[in-house]
Amino acid sequence: MSKSFDASSTTDQVLDGVDLAGKRVLITGVSAGLGVETARSLAAHGAHVVGAVRDIAKARRATQRGLADAKKPGGLELIELDLASLASVRKCAEQLLAQGATFDLVIANAGIMACPFGKTVDGFEMQFGTNHLGHFVLVNRIASLMKNGSRLVNLSSAGHRFSDVDLEDPNFDRTPYNDWAAYGRSKTANILFAVEFDRRHKPNGIRATAVHPGGIQTELTRHMDSTVIQQRIEEINAQAKKAGKPPFRWKTLEQGAATTVWAAAVADADEVGGRYCEDCHVGEPLGDSEEAGMISAGVRPYALDAERAKALWVKSEAMVGERF
Template structure:
């Protein structure tokens, strides 16, 4: 715990959050290290001495993007890259199997990678693109490597205020019968990220492994590449009109701050099974709009258990309680 803990908040950066923290000897997996939040997350962790394993679909792109990570590594920090395409369960399983074969443990897993507001499509396994990539890919990866996470380890799932767009549809997760809307699909996947953290935390906390979900904030990264300017303007207007608070974009170092706060700095019992934003645990908030708080349905333990069972059925793999 650092002295900065009491002062951090919405405007804090990753360096603010980890000021004075030594991560030498820690081994941390971060998905999505080819751009944006993933690169910044890997950078600050390696700069504090962590051995970061960065996962990315395009390794050439990731190598170029993570030069800053390697050049800034200190106190024994380092970065290794592994190939991971979350839209292909064959790739997910190959990545997980390779990590398990190495047998090296993880102190922290940050499920950072994702897609947003994509046109309707399917993953290679036939899942709706956003649900399949953002949730099911990470669901299989994390569960397959859960044995590498020992007492004191944490899982941080990147969710979003976008979870407020929609709860998960347990009856029609792939939009087989529901008209497709890109932000409804995004909302379902981001709610699923929270559900996954809630149930993973319940299943593993008895052995000292905790899980949480975080909202990084409004950040302009490659995540928005599928949105038109009109869509982006409408989204920003929604955020500006909600809650009566001024809206401003976060920088990438500010956006990645909540991930490292929840994974490294915050007390485990405070964040376990919860949803965090602005380097704090978020309160439960009803109502419309995207600003502030978590919808109660996202933390519903019964919904989380039901999604777990559905996810196992969809991927054809069972993950018993530890």
């Protein structure tokens, strides 16, 4: 590539000179945070964005100013989607299929983090059900709208290092619930889903990747109080100091969404296909013995394991009652 980017790069820097006129993009979760900035930056470069959200009024308020400020904005339309309800997911997919318009990019951005134990409408553990299974059904149901050259970008997290998926007890029916372990499972699932989707669709010119946006102060942290957040940062910095690495720094929204738009619209497809990206580059595999801080560089081997990805796909199909 002619340009290189890093953790400090912003969406506008990454997309500088990129013309997305005529491109259609589906993004989940454009009512706050990274989703709004991702939609704004892509629309500002000419893309037509379809935002799938639970609260349309909130999303309309959140996106209105950003699109109005864009120099050459593409369009924005909103469609209702509650990832914690498969009925809502299927209804959203049916509406998109009925419209018949294809997508160049699908960005599975929406998610929840470290919430108290709860279950989705369909009885799945809330984080796994929302972050993974909801997107699993939506993306697979609309896969026919993804044409040759299109990409799927799954928002994962460095939090995948907390835990691998548990295919024997995905809903914590027999395992004591831990909010961060549950988050880790769901974020590992986001990566494994991208790995297997990429393998299945690569022959048709469709690629998939997973990205870690970095640490950003958004609504995602609403279940954490400031004391817990500060304690977590101190733990991270202690690990970083021990490893001779710089301390943790929060990213801005523009920096956080940069890896998403880089992987979606700038990076070479063969570079990011089936991979895990962070700070606008492909993440390096970590050894199993390395410490798994919440926010540091690298990807756990289990998150890229092809056989594990296939097994998760089969388990996910069984859980949602559909074959893809």
